[in-house]
Amino acid sequence: MPELPEVEITRRGLWAGIRKRPQLQDLVFHRKDLRYPLPLQNGKKLLNHRVVQIERRGKYLIFVFDHDLFVISHLGMSGTWRVQQLQLQQSLHSEQTQQLLQTVQNSSQGRSQNRIGPHDHIEMIFEGLELIYNDPRRFGFFLLLDSRKKVEKYFENMGFEPLSSDWSADDLYKKIHSRQQNIKSALMDQKIIVGIGNIYACEILFRAGVSPWKRASRINQESLEKIILQTRVVLQEAIDRGGSSIQDFKNTAGHLGDFQKNFSVYGREGEACRKCGHKIRQRKNQGRSTFWCSKCQH
DNA sequence: AAGAGGCCCTGATAGC
């Protein structure tokens, strides 16, 4: 589901929710793993620490706690975080807290309290509200790291941050000029540039007028500049519109995004190109549906 | 050693 815009929307919503009361009071896991094992025991290190910032790197969220503790959260294909108000009694009773901790072993207790629904796997409880992670497909993950160094190590091989201006077209050219793969695969390669997934790769290439099937090494200077520009424009537009909700993306307040209404090609196979009227085509690339206009994109 | 393909998992939808 979530590409950079959706993760950024999530980041903002989470931070807006907890910034005034950032001390983690409880952490509850309703299963032992997602994509990777959850920090059932180590997670207790986080209790009573404050979240000082929530950062984003590509499609990853980073909860920065005081005392050099970090949580890396990835939404996989179907993950969402939501902010939910807590009843006063729930947030203040330590007995309740004890009971919640035990729900690591027994998730049915949590559900019976009517706060938790199907596929709600993690609860981060703050004063007066909680953050709940929901993920039907469970491709997401939640990792605890105990130093900034480990965080940097974790992200050391990741590509350029598209909305940052600390890299240039030349830098990107150096990374892709020897690539034999097509430009769409290159755009989706997180080692080259981060945050772009299947939807936005299609949309960016349409706006740049570049065929997804063009070899990365054969992109000329002018097209490369267009791709970079449109990457920034499309991602920023999507953020401004609350992200894209194809099936189920919701922001932390449970609201759907709006950017899917602006899709030029994604999911529009057989429909008329909004620019030239030609039929939008679809073909698989590395197992992912790829949409493009063969008349507008070369 | 870059690049393609399989796989993890559930749910929605299409077709019979």
Add this chain to the structure above:
DNA sequence: TGCTATCAGGGCCTCT
């Protein structure tokens, strides 16, 4: 109605 097949926003691992 109910079965089966296919597909879905990601990324890691394996194989070539």
